[in-house]
Amino acid sequence: MDFDTVTVWTVIKRFLLGWIAAGGLLVIVSCVKYREFIITAFLNNTWAWINALMPVVIILVGIRCMIRAVLK
Structure with a gap:
């Protein structure tokens, strides 16, 4: 050896x-x-982030459109 x-x-x-x-x-x-639990937790958190960020995105798009309209 x-x-x-x-x-x-x-x-x-x-x-x-x-x-x-x-x-x-x-x-x-x-x-x-635990794949079902992991998938459920991931999807719930993803939808929570989408629901939290959507109003912010809508407001920012609206402000951008208003600024473009004023500067034209």
Whole structure:
């Protein structure tokens, strides 16, 4: 058997790669398991942002149209 030299850096790399792999696996499992909840939460938040920003956009478009009409 051939044994390589174990350094602190290789131990740290293995530790970090193990945690990244475990975290990635947990993300995939939770996305599959809770996909309906994630989709619902995302859509509800998206509609909340649209409802919050729509009056601001309408006001800004109105102000722009009024300024253009005055400057013509």
